[in-house]
Amino acid sequence: MSDGLKIRLDRTLCDGFGICAKHAPQYFSLDDWGYASLIGDGTVPEEDRDAVMRALLDCPVHAIIYMGEHRPAGATAPQHGTEQMPPEPEPKGEDNEAISGFVR
Numbered sequence: 001m002s003d004g005l006k007i008r009l010d011r012t013l014c015d016g017f018g019i020c021a022k023h024a025p026q027y028f029s030l031d032d033w034g035y036a037s038l039i040g041d042g043t044v045p046e047e048d049r050d051a052v053m054r055a056l057l058d059c060p061v062h063a064i065i066y067m068g069e070h071r072p073a074g075a076t077a078p079q080h081g082t083e084q085m086p087p088e089p090e091p092k093g094e095d096n097e098a099i100s101g102f103v104r
């Protein structure tokens with residue numbers, strides 16, 4: 001279950017077009033030269049998703065980066081690498097000899 005999204009702003013890419021601040025002024029502020037800063041930590045609640053996604057998609061230099069869905073604290077995301085994997089089957093018979101012959 002998603003609770004909005006998470007974004008990041010790469011200020012080294014920003015070219016100061018100001019489009020983001022027009023679409024989502026509560027998330028992007030512009031400095032005196034028109035370069036954007038992210039307001040907050042990049043967490044965007046579901047109700048602001050459309051405005052922020054529009055800013056993200058309209059940024060001419062792709063300085064706004066989608067970091068994934070934001071999940072509320074305590075929600076468990078699927079964990080990778082913790083599943084129990086069955087042991088690798090041992091190669092048997094001639095295969096075994098062929099492998100050890102190859103290694104030597």
Ligand code: SF4
Pocket residue numbers: 009013014015016017018019020021028034035036058059060061062063064
């Ligand atoms: S739309 Fe992109 S280039 Fe323009 S101010 Fe925002 S981040 Fe910078």
